[in-house]
Amino acid sequence: MVDPFADYGDTRPPSTLVAFLKWSLRDVRWTIALLAFFSLAVGATEGLTFYLVGGLVDRATEAGPERLFAEEWKWLLGILVIVVIGKPITTLGQSAMSSLAIGPGLNPMSIWRLHRHTLGQSMRFFEEDFTGRIAQKQTQTSNALTSVVIDSLSSLGMLGAYIVTITLLLAAAEPLLAAVVVVWTIGFAFALRWGVPRIRARAKARAAARAMVTGQLVDSLSHIKTVKLFAHANREQEAARKAIATFRKTGIEFGRSMMAMRMILTVMNVLLTLALIGIALWLYHVGAGTIGVIAMASIMTLRLTAMSNWIAQSALSIFGELGTIEDGAHTLSPPHDIVDAPDAVDPKATRGHVDFQNVTFRYGRPIGGVAGLSLDIAPGEKVGLVGRSGAGKSTAVSLLLRLHDVEEGRILLDGTDIRDLSQDGLRRAIATVTQETAIFNRSALDNILYGRPEAGREAAVAAARRAKAHDFITDLADMKGRLGYEAHLGERGVKLSGGQRQRIALARAILKDAPVLVLDEATSALDSEVEADIQEALTEVMAGKTVIAIAHRLSTIAAMDRIVVLDAGRVVESGPHGELLDRGGLYAELWARQSGGFLQAAE
Numbered sequence: 001m002v003d004p005f006a007d008y009g010d011t012r013p014p015s016t017l018v019a020f021l022k023w024s025l026r027d028v029r030w031t032i033a034l035l036a037f038f039s040l041a042v043g044a045t046e047g048l049t050f051y052l053v054g055g056l057v058d059r060a061t062e063a064g065p066e067r068l069f070a071e072e073w074k075w076l077l078g079i080l081v082i083v084v085i086g087k088p089i090t091t092l093g094q095s096a097m098s099s100l101a102i103g104p105g106l107n108p109m110s111i112w113r114l115h116r117h118t119l120g121q122s123m124r125f126f127e128e129d130f131t132g133r134i135a136q137k138q139t140q141t142s143n144a145l146t147s148v149v150i151d152s153l154s155s156l157g158m159l160g161a162y163i164v165t166i167t168l169l170l171a172a173a174e175p176l177l178a179a180v181v182v183v184w185t186i187g188f189a190f191a192l193r194w195g196v197p198r199i200r201a202r203a204k205a206r207a208a209a210r211a212m213v214t215g216q217l218v219d220s221l222s223h224i225k226t227v228k229l230f231a232h233a234n235r236e237q238e239a240a241r242k243a244i245a246t247f248r249k250t251g252i253e254f255g256r257s258m259m260a261m262r263m264i265l266t267v268m269n270v271l272l273t274l275a276l277i278g279i280a281l282w283l284y285h286v287g288a289g290t291i292g293v294i295a296m297a298s299i300m301t302l303r304l305t306a307m308s309n310w311i312a313q314s315a316l317s318i319f320g321e322l323g324t325i326e327d328g329a330h331t332l333s334p335p336h337d338i339v340d341a342p343d344a345v346d347p348k349a350t351r352g353h354v355d356f357q358n359v360t361f362r363y364g365r366p367i368g369g370v371a372g373l374s375l376d377i378a379p380g381e382k383v384g385l386v387g388r389s390g391a392g393k394s395t396a397v398s399l400l401l402r403l404h405d406v407e408e409g410r411i412l413l414d415g416t417d418i419r420d421l422s423q424d425g426l427r428r429a430i431a432t433v434t435q436e437t438a439i440f441n442r443s444a445l446d447n448i449l450y451g452r453p454e455a456g457r458e459a460a461v462a463a464a465r466r467a468k469a470h471d472f473i474t475d476l477a478d479m480k481g482r483l484g485y486e487a488h489l490g491e492r493g494v495k496l497s498g499g500q501r502q503r504i505a506l507a508r509a510i511l512k513d514a515p516v517l518v519l520d521e522a523t524s525a526l527d528s529e530v531e532a533d534i535q536e537a538l539t540e541v542m543a544g545k546t547v548i549a550i551a552h553r554l555s556t557i558a559a560m561d562r563i564v565v566l567d568a569g570r571v572v573e574s575g576p577h578g579e580l581l582d583r584g585g586l587y588a589e590l591w592a593r594q595s596g597g598f599l600q601a602a603e
Contacts, residue, residue: 024113038093124337166300177293188453202254207327207328209250210462226492280297297506341420354411355377356409357409361408383562385397399411400430435521460507460511
């Protein structure tokens with residue numbers, strides 16, 4: 001009944017609670033309506049059953065054992081129909097809607113839609129948060145949403161129907177008893193009104209603290225090698241301890257609110273029990289009530305108090321989950337700050353002409369990034385970008401890929417502003433190999449095919465051979481016995497050396513075969529022998545492509561058509577290797593340092 005992957009218009013999740021609930025539930029409203037119907041029916045049949053049982057006591061007393069079945073068979077048949085048919089059907093219907101429709105439908109649908117929105121966020125969104133926290137928010141919010149729908153309808157809906165039913169039936173029998181239930185119901189509503197805002201606020205704080213714990217733990221474990229190398233296990237333990245202590249504090253505050261509500265409801269239930277049964281006995285004592293009324297009031301009261309305790313727990317949980325949903329909606333709903341233009345198109349027959357025109361981007365800071373960068377790279381030209389750390393080299397590449405949007409100026413690809421191109425189309429036209437290689441915990445084959453999934457195994461193996469990765473891939477084995485190209489590489493490629501990870505990334509870029517190739521310290525993790533082999537392969541791959549190569553090891557780009565030197569986000573020198581050396585500028589200074597000049601200066 002619920003298709004998690006049905007089209008929903010790719011709309012953005014709202015940041016406010018009510019709007020977020022409407023956005024999340026609009027496509028499951030008929031399923032929710034069926035759950036509500038069955039839940040109300042369960043509550044109504046529950047109350048009707050107790051009324052019939054109470055009436056049966058009076059009828060059995062009046063008819064006696066000999067005439068009971070002859071005179072009251074219709075009443076007995078009514079009880080039989082309710083107990084044998086009505087209650088089972090409504091209970092099973094409620095269970096089916098919860099466990100077969102909404103449970104396995106709404107939860108994955110919510111995760112799917114939140115994850116799709118999150119994937120569209122720019123790098124800025126991920127740079128300002130823990131990835132572990134973001135992932136938990138997606139699942140935590142979806143779980144809470146599903147629980148709220150099921151619990152609110154199954155519990156509160158059933159209780160509401162039960163209270164209405166017994167109130168009407170008691171009013172028909174003894175109006176005074178119905179009045180007691182009405183007073184109790186009003187008190188129950190006021191108790192929820194008092195407790196819910198406190199529980200909701202503290203649940204929101206608890207959810208935020210829980211997500212922070214997850215983020216801290218994931219941050220430590222995902223950098224476990226660095227933690228060990230710097231002997232900072234104690235430091236990470238202390239950071240985790242503080243996060244867990246905050247979570248514990250918010251949990252205690254949440255628990256206190258829950259406990260206060262439970263105490264209030266316990267007192268109310270005791271008073272209700274005493275009042276209903278006491279009044280029923282008094283009415284019987286003065287001759288205004290029957291034994292059946294006593295039986296009916298007693299059963300209804302005991303069931304109502306038991307149900308109210310359970311429902312109150314569900315209600316408190318529901319409003320606690322609403323706090324979780326509210327926190328998740330706030331975290332996950334920011335609009336995408338880098339979006340395709342309404343008329344964006346894919347680049348066609350890309351020649352690879354890249355032109356930076358007076359581009360400025362500073363990451364929202366007064367310094368850093370690039371400032372007034374102008375650089376025209378002809379189709380098929382091989383350009384090396386060099387400069388001191390922070391000169392703007394990687395920023396320029398990020399802007400070309402639209403991982404960030406320029407603040408001033410523009411970047412053209414074959415004469416078209418990249419903001420007029422679709423992001424996916426732009427990035428398909430550019431193959432990238434970075435120093436920090438992205439390796440998924442998937443098979444070696446899947447990691448290579450990430451460059452062009454439709455290429456197939458044969459093409460992936462050929463790319464691996466060209467990247468000098470085939471030999472070590474065939475020797476791989478994982479803990480589940482998968483071998484070679486089917487072996488999984490571990491989280492972030494932890495099972496591979498730095499050089500092996502870079503060769504996988506190179507194979508991926510080779511397979512992609514894009515007209516523009518970006519190499520950001522692409523061979524930095526390779527030893528000299530392997531680097532020589534890779535350089536030979538790269539020379540072949542770079543043929544006919546526009547290449548932008550960033551390297552701190554200047555010898556790796558000395559043979560480029562042109563070397564561009566950046567400083568403080570601007571081009572300060574440009575030309576072939578030999579010409580730049582003859583000028584004696586910044587490039588010559590950098591080259592001298594790497595060639596041993598700094599050693600001579602130290603002498």
